[in-house]
Amino acid sequence: MITNPGGFHVTQASDPQRISLYLTSHGWSPHEEEGGTLWIAHDESYDVFVPRHRQMRGYLSHIGTLLKTLSVAEGRSEAKISLEISISDADVQYVHTDPEADPGTTPIDEGVRAFESLRQWVLSGAVFASAERPKVVQPARKPARALEFMRNVRLGPTFEGSYILTAYIPIPPRIGQTEIEVDDPFVRAASQPFERRVSLKLREATKEAVVAADEVIQRREGIEAFTRRAEKGVNANLCEALTGFTTREGGEACIDFSWALSRPVTQVAPITLNRDQVTVLKQAAQEMRAAAPEDDVTVVGAVVRLHREGAFGPGEISIAGIIEGSANERLRRIWLDLAEDDYSQATRAHDNGATVSVTGSLVRRGNRYFLKNPSTFTVRPDAP
Structure with a gap:
């Protein structure tokens, strides 16, 4: 997870539904009151009031008090809590593009390339989740469902630490959800909403592509290391997108996943890309395109x-x-x-x-x- 969130989305963080989702996921109990809801911590040592709607007089003052209380109760900064509230209903992918760059900056050409690669990477997951059968080269004409999904994906702010890109995938909550339990969607992926399936397939495909690159490097395997993983989402489009996360001169990249609080998942380790892996991924993409129309x-x-x-x-x-x-x-x-x-x-x-x-x-x-x-x-x- 990101440890230095920088600024935060005031509008999203002050949304009553996102705040309620955040409090529910942290074990707070709701009690209806006139004009809103009083939330009480699980050990009853703190309580916060969340107005029913934004138009209520003094709404932002209540939200300010809520953030101060949560900061004290959790021992974390208000900015960090605000960020988590603002993304509580979304899966977020963080892409660290250049750990050695000046914090929060990147050459403009590299930045444009990284943003386009981010879009291609997410799109490859959406196409794979939409397709009837996987292909080592995805069709130029994308499925309507994948294109509709992409209209709802949002770019988030960049962060310092390296040049960090963020993509937000909104995840629908379960209807009538009053309690939140950590799920294992990797086991029951078919029962997940389409948006979550895209996130899951993105992570699986990215991890498998990196493993395939390692097999080529360490065992001298051929292109089969990639093509036999087509069923897991490895294809030329994904590999090309991953190569755009590092600088042209080389370097490393890191991809981290954060899951919507409405459907929490046990945190998984980030995926790293080194210079040798990127070289193999680029060559693999070329060979897959040459072999498959x-x-x-x-x-x-x-x-x-x-x-x-x-x-x-x-x-x-x-x-x-x-x-x-x-x-x-x-x-x-x-x-x-x-x-x-x-x-x-x-x-x-x-x-x-x-x-x-x-x-x-x-x-x-x-x-x-x-x-x-x-x-x-x-x-x-x-x-x-």
């Missing part, structure tokens, strides 16, 4: 090269474009073969500077991308 990929872009033998028949083209629906909008050059009619359309699009789209299976060979089994080649009327 991304199915149902739609490429959108401009025709930049045409080639065929003779004046008629099929031919080869290349498109400079993006993968539609992919979170990675980097421009790629993609090669493909087209039948005669589609090649004629591509020629006209090239001459007119028009945008085209085509669907197929994306394969990477070395530094080149190829689209196999292309279909639905279309010249789009709109500009890119």
Whole structure:
């Protein structure tokens, strides 16, 4: 867990439901009173009053008194308690990106890369939790459930100590929950809400990817160390995301998990990444992409090269474009073969500077991308 939380979310920490959840999880007992609830500590040595709603006169004054009382009762700072209240209904992933950097800072390019990797990492867990069957390369077109889930994930503040990124995954509480017990969701994962399953699969997949990297380093295993763990969420997308948590020059990263108080879990050890593991993860991602195509990929872009033998028949083209629906909008050059009619359309699009789209299976060979089994080649009327 983070030991130096810095600032805290005043709005979230003053939410009555989050405060009640926090007090319940720490053994306080509620007693209804006019205008709110009086909470009494388990040893009856302290009590705090929580107004029923924020609009009540003097609400923030009551919250200030509550935090001071909790600080004395627990022997911890108000800032630390406020932070825990603000995230009491969420699973939180903390990613320490550079332990050797100046506290709370990182080079801007590295920071942008780390935030994008954080998004890709969480998305890989959501896609895995949504998929009917695991793949070593996740599809470019993500499941609707995974995309809907990502709309609810929130970035938290960064912290000092190293440059620490946080992702908040809201977890729905159990209906009618009046007591909180530590659960073992790893045993009964199927009964957990989707949001918690994503958190669990993220941790399992990340741990397994690191173990696979160690097997490659220590036992000289091949890519099978990764592909046989596809059932546990190890795939090229996850491995690529993990490599973005360290600096380009090397270094280490650490991933820590905190679980929502509404569905508490026994604390687990953080997962660390060292320079050698990151090197292996990067290579593994490349090999998995080279060995397994991304199915149902739609490429959108401009025709930049045409080639065929003779004046008629099929031919080869290349498109400079993006993968539609992919979170990675980097421009790629993609090669493909087209039948005669589609090649004629591509020629006209090239001459007119028009945008085209085509669907197929994306394969990477070395530094080149190829689209196999292309279909639905279309010249789009709109500009890119």
